[in-house]
Amino acid sequence: MSNVHNSHVAYTIPLAIALSLILGPLLSRRDIYKICFLQFVAVTYTIPWDSYLIRTRVWTYPQDVILGPTLFDIPAEEVFFFSIQTYITTCLQILLNKPILTAIHLHNESDLLDPVGKSLWPWKRAGQLVFSLGSVIPVLLREGDTKGQYMRLILVWACPVMLMLWTFAYQLLLTLPWTTTWLPITAPTLYLWVVDTLALRRGTWSIESGTKLGIQVWPHLELEEAVFFLLTNTLIVWGAVAFDNAVAILDSFPVHFTTVPGIPPPTLMFKALLLPTSDYDTARLEGLRNALTVLAQKSRSFYLASGVFAGRLRIDLILLYAFCRVADDLIDDAPSAEEADKWVQHFTNFLNIAYSSKGNRKRVQQALDPFPPKAQSILVLLPTEKLPSGPLYSLLDGFRIDQEFFNTGSRQNPPIKTFADLERYASCVAGTVGELCLNLIYYHDPDQGTPAETKGKCLTAGAKMGRALQYVNIVRDVKTDADVGRCYIPSDWFDKSTQCSAEFRTEEIPHHRKRILDIAFTIYAENRDAIDALPYYARGGIRVAVESYMEIGRVLRERMRQGRPLDFAGSGKKGRSSVPKLRRIWVGWKTMMGMRGAV
Numbered sequence: 001m002s003n004v005h006n007s008h009v010a011y012t013i014p015l016a017i018a019l020s021l022i023l024g025p026l027l028s029r030r031d032i033y034k035i036c037f038l039q040f041v042a043v044t045y046t047i048p049w050d051s052y053l054i055r056t057r058v059w060t061y062p063q064d065v066i067l068g069p070t071l072f073d074i075p076a077e078e079v080f081f082f083s084i085q086t087y088i089t090t091c092l093q094i095l096l097n098k099p100i101l102t103a104i105h106l107h108n109e110s111d112l113l114d115p116v117g118k119s120l121w122p123w124k125r126a127g128q129l130v131f132s133l134g135s136v137i138p139v140l141l142r143e144g145d146t147k148g149q150y151m152r153l154i155l156v157w158a159c160p161v162m163l164m165l166w167t168f169a170y171q172l173l174l175t176l177p178w179t180t181t182w183l184p185i186t187a188p189t190l191y192l193w194v195v196d197t198l199a200l201r202r203g204t205w206s207i208e209s210g211t212k213l214g215i216q217v218w219p220h221l222e223l224e225e226a227v228f229f230l231l232t233n234t235l236i237v238w239g240a241v242a243f244d245n246a247v248a249i250l251d252s253f254p255v256h257f258t259t260v261p262g263i264p265p266p267t268l269m270f271k272a273l274l275l276p277t278s279d280y281d282t283a284r285l286e287g288l289r290n291a292l293t294v295l296a297q298k299s300r301s302f303y304l305a306s307g308v309f310a311g312r313l314r315i316d317l318i319l320l321y322a323f324c325r326v327a328d329d330l331i332d333d334a335p336s337a338e339e340a341d342k343w344v345q346h347f348t349n350f351l352n353i354a355y356s357s358k359g360n361r362k363r364v365q366q367a368l369d370p371f372p373p374k375a376q377s378i379l380v381l382l383p384t385e386k387l388p389s390g391p392l393y394s395l396l397d398g399f400r401i402d403q404e405f406f407n408t409g410s411r412q413n414p415p416i417k418t419f420a421d422l423e424r425y426a427s428c429v430a431g432t433v434g435e436l437c438l439n440l441i442y443y444h445d446p447d448q449g450t451p452a453e454t455k456g457k458c459l460t461a462g463a464k465m466g467r468a469l470q471y472v473n474i475v476r477d478v479k480t481d482a483d484v485g486r487c488y489i490p491s492d493w494f495d496k497s498t499q500c501s502a503e504f505r506t507e508e509i510p511h512h513r514k515r516i517l518d519i520a521f522t523i524y525a526e527n528r529d530a531i532d533a534l535p536y537y538a539r540g541g542i543r544v545a546v547e548s549y550m551e552i553g554r555v556l557r558e559r560m561r562q563g564r565p566l567d568f569a570g571s572g573k574k575g576r577s578s579v580p581k582l583r584r585i586w587v588g589w590k591t592m593m594g595m596r597g598a599v
Contacts, residue, residue: 011195012084019091026098028310029537033263034243035090038236042086043079049157050074050082058150085192089236093184097176098307102248103315104289105175110278114285116175117277123174127166134159148213150224158231162238168273169242181241185233192229197221246272251312252288253281260312262446262537287377288315291322294378298325304584305545313444313538316383320436323382324395326375328429331399337406344403346370347396350379355389386443391432398428405486414491422490422516426470427463434466435459437542438534445535454533461530464523465546471520472553475513476566489516514560517553524550540591547591548584 023031051072052058069076107117138152138159166173173181201220215223246269250260256275260268295303295318302321306314327347334340346367353367368376401424404415416422438459442450450458474481474488481488489512524546531543559566 011191012081012088015191016084016088016091019088019095023091023095025540026095026308029262030247030310031094034094034240035087037243037266038090038239039083039086041239042236043082045161046082047072047074047079049153050078053150053153058153085188085232086236089184089188089233090240092188093180093237093240096180096184097244099304100176100180101288101292101306101314101318102172102176102244103252104285104292105172106245106248106252106277106280106285107171107175108277108280108282108285111280111282114282117282120171120174124167124170127170128163131159131163131166135163150212151227154224154228154231158235161235162231165235165238165242169238169245171277172241172245172248173238176241181237185230185237189230189233192233193217193221193226196225196229242273243269246270247311249273249275249280251315252284253279254312255281262311283377284381287381288318290374291318291378291381294322294325298329300581300584302545302549304548305541308541308544309538311444313440314541316386316440316444317437319378319381319383320387320440321433322378324433326378327395327399330371330375332402337403340399340403340406344396344399347399348393351384351389351392351396354382354384383440387436387439391435394428394432398425398432401425401428402486414487416488417491419490419493422474422488423467425488426467426474430466430470430473431463432466434462434464434469438462441535441538441542444538446537447535450535458530458533461527464527465530468520468523468527469546469549471516471523472549472556475517475520475556476552478509478513478566489513510560510566513556513566517556517560520553521550524553544587544591548587551584551587 051074054073071079107120108114109117109121111117134155138155141148141152197218197220212222212224217223217226247264249272250257250264250268253275256279257268257272264272292303295306299321302317306318306321309317327343331340331343331347334343350364350367350371353363356363364380368379371379401415416425442455478487478489489509493512493515494508528543528546531539531546534542556566
């Protein structure tokens with residue numbers, strides 16, 4: 001067996017397998033498309049250049065270290081390396097970018113309301129200058145001494161492509177977190193430096209002494225090889241970022257791109273990249289940023305699950321959930337019952353105008369005027385044209401029930417007297433959200449093949465699952481709710497001599513919390529299989545959202561069995577049980593892995 005083949009078996013193939021196992025459950029069709037597209041480009045672009053290096057003996061390899069087959073004088077193992085390096089680096093880039101909504105990193109560079117966008121232009125020009133010089137100077141120096149020929153060929157091969165990719169993707173490369181851009185470059189580069197050092201030390205291949213600079217990064221690692229691996233990984237990651245940039249533009253601006261296929265053709269993606277940044281909708285992008293911030297702060301379970309969704313569905317789900325959280329915060333945090341009632345009326349008026357056939361921008365803006373600026377930026381993006389109005393009005397009914405706790409006489413006549421009252425409340429504030437999410441899923445379904453009967457059953461199951469998640473929420477927040485004068489445990493469950501707020505530590509409370517939690521898990525068990533009837537493209541995201549939230553219920557059950565207090569300050573809000581971040585990630589990954597196994 002050849003030395004080169006052994007290197008793949010020992011170093012590259014195991015890493016590719018490991019990344020496949022980790023990333024596999026999270027891969028979307030667009031991710032697979034991106035991997036295949038980048039591999040095709042990388043292999044076809046590299047073969048002519050590498051063949052030239054071998055034919056001109058810039059680098060050579062002993063015949064006894066390869067299997068034998070060649071393509072344009074390139075050993076089969078080397079061609080395989082082009083593919084597997086691209087696969088490894090692209091997989092790492094996809095994995096690290098899963099939590100990121102790329103759209104929020106787009107900027108209008110001509111809009112004074114987007115200061116970040118204005119600051120990007122000088123960096124764009126500086127990068128273009130550097131890569132232009134890197135493309136031209138090595139060509140001008142090609143005559144004369146062959147020393148340094150390999151480095152010049154590397155720069156001439158890489159810099160023109162880097163110039164193109166920088167021009168297309170500089171916004172994301174400058175504004176995305178470094179862990180999603182530079183980390184997937186540096187980690188594979190350092191790994192391949194070590195692997196290449198071992199190969200050069202064994203004599204698997206060598207650079208001709210007359211064509212290299214003679215500088216080593218460390219013993220046996222030539223500078224040219226170090227630069228080659230750095231630049232190739234940079235090209236791969238930048239190519240992946242340019243791909244993401246095109247898709248983000250397509251998904252973010254329906255005014256310019258009315259419909260977007262699940263697998264957009266290269267021509268459409270190129271058209272998106274050519275859209276001037278001055279045509280970017282600044283208000284829409286700012287609303288998306290505010291919506292994602294609300295989601296990250298107020299609903300970490302759904303924030304985690306949102307990374308499993310893709311395209312315009314992900315954007316619309318984020319906007320819907322952010323609307324719900326904004327409404328909950330403004331009404332719930334109002335300083336008085338009267339102020340809370342005003343916010344309910346403001347939201348009602350907004351929905352009336354938004355769903356009115358006579359609605360126009362001026363009337364919508366008038367309805368938005370009472371809201372804080374950040375709330376306005378989110379509310380105006382609510383995809384009302386894709387959602388039924390009924391569940392949104394029911395959501396406001398749930399907030400009205402919340403406010404009844406502060407009415408005079410609520411202690412003697414609480415709003416949640418019976419389990420039927422609790423069920424109605426949970427249906428209003430959470431069952432509606434489940435129904436709305438599924439409406440968006442069916443709206444964006446690329447296949448549009450779900451029978452009406454199946455759709456109806458799934459919508460019903462979604463509303464029930466929403467109630468189950470709300471019951472978990474209620475069990476978690478008994479103490480924090482009691483501190484503000486609310487008790488969602490039905491009053492007729494208590495002995496007449498006790499009251500929830502005054503006798504919080506009574507022995508009845510743990511029993512009632514367990515009772516509600518058991519009901520939640522029963523509903524969950526009865527309806528979780530309905531997720532399998534959802535369109536496949538969204539099935540995983542919904543299951544991750546449900547399972548990550550039900551994990552809070554499992555944490556509560558664990559503490560009940562262990563006799564530990566349920567009310568504690570975790571990583572979330574004070575006094576609320578919280579699932580550690582790593583556990584939530586593990587639950588999400590395990591859920592997706594289980595789905596892939598079932599398929």
